[in-house]
Amino acid sequence: MAENMASAHEEAYPEGVPCWVDAQLADVEAGKRFYGDLFGWTFEESYGGTVRAHSEGEPVAALAQKADGRLPTVWTVYFATPDAEALSRRILAAGGQVVTAPMPVGELGVAALATDPEGAVFGLWQPGSHHGFGRRHEPGTFVWAQLYARDTAAANTFYGGLFHDALFGPSAEPDFGRAPLTDVFPAQMPPHFVVHFRVDDCEAALAEVVRLGGRVQAGPFEASYGTVVLVTDDQGASFALLQR
Structure with a gap:
């Protein structure tokens, strides 16, 4: 793990x-x-x-200005790919949708937005000069993406078909889980991803979120991957704190 984190900014992700x-x-x-x-x-x-x-000089996330105030205030997770065009075609063939076709982001890489068959939005990233996280799995950095789906079996089939080696292969180190939507959210909530950031002390981090003007959505609760609390920032973007 430590070796992966140290070299994350030097090598493209699978x-x-x-x-x-x-x-x-x-x-x-x-x-x-x-x-x-x-x-x-x-x-x-x-x-x-x-x-x-x-974080400590290495890239961990980006904050972007919404192009249109009607767009949601949201965190989005991007999955690595060597070929965003080819992956987009596979997404369509598997019953998903391409919301934003692959487009260059300067010399940094190529980005796209897609949805799974239930409508959960996720991103694709084909690296150029920017490979992705320089640090992850550490306090204050990305550690997990949880998909809350209506049909987890269908989600496993869709994402397993797209990303089999990353999720189930012999060297898999998955940072991506699937759970029933109703485990945490009301049934009317649409399927969606929640980005998790690692913290050393969930209760202390939660108190800081509230002090800064954020609010609690759910938790803290125990999940198979740690102690989780779902929160929003002071502008309404949802994310999670994860203590392992």
Whole structure:
């Protein structure tokens, strides 16, 4: 694990591994204050006005200005792929949809947005100069993506077909789980991904979220992968804190 984290910024992630996250926000400066205080992130300007967050000098996330105020305020997880066009075709063939076709993000790489057959949104990232997380699985960095689905068997079939080696292969180190929507959310909530950030002390981090103007959605509760609390930031973007 430590070797993977040390070299994460040097080598591309295998296809199907969560490799990046970003938040679409109405106020990026407010986002910098919130997440900078919560996780100790520092920030630098990146492509197209997006800011890249760093932990101990390595990239861990991005905050982007919403192009349209009607768009959701949301965290999105991106799965690595060597060929976003080919993966998009496989998504369509498996019953998903391509929301935003693959498009270059300067020299950084190629990004796309897609949905699974139940409508849960996720991103694709084909690396250029930016391979993804420079740090992960550490406090204040990405550690897990949980899909809350209406039909977990169908979700396993869809994502297992797309990303079999990453999820089930001999060297799999999955950062991606599936759970019934009704385990945590009301049945009317649409299927969606929740990005999890690791913390050393869930209760202390939760208190900090509230102090910064965020709120609790659910938890803390025990999951198979640790102690989880679902929260929103001060602009309404949902994410989770995970203590392992």
